[in-house]
Amino acid sequence: MVTRHIWQEYLDVVDNLSFIDTIKSIYKLRSQTIERRFADTKEQHGLKWTKHKGIQKVAMETTLIFACINLKKLANYLQDSLDILLIFLEFHYISKKKDKLIFEL
Structure with missing residues (x-):
């Protein structure tokens, strides 16, 4: 008796997606986006070499x-969200001031 994994149906769907042309073109961009982030992390945060020995110490450092x-x-x-909120509040304050209502923070 042959049994399949409970998620094998979904894995088959994902495997079949890799043959579609639009998916192929999107996958080519992966090296410019996702893998680039790992490369930047490796370069900028000293992950080329480890300072410690042992898998637990290295795992702790990378974590x-x-x-x-x-x-x-x-x-x-x-910070970006706060900037947007402050711009909104400033606009709200100016618009209320024009109506003779004062909005104070």
Whole structure:
């Protein structure tokens, strides 16, 4: 008796997608987007060589590095969101001031 994995049907669908021309063209862009981020991380954050020996120590170091990278991304995202919010509030303040209503933060 031959049994298949419970997700094998979905894996077959993904395998079949790789033969479609539009998917092929999108996949070629992967090296410019996703793999580029890993290359930048490797260059900018010292992941070419490890400073520690042992898989647990290296895993701990890379986990800390990627946690810092994610915090930096979050801070940049929040800063951009805050800038948009401040622009909105400033516009709201100016428009209310024209109507003789004062909006204070």
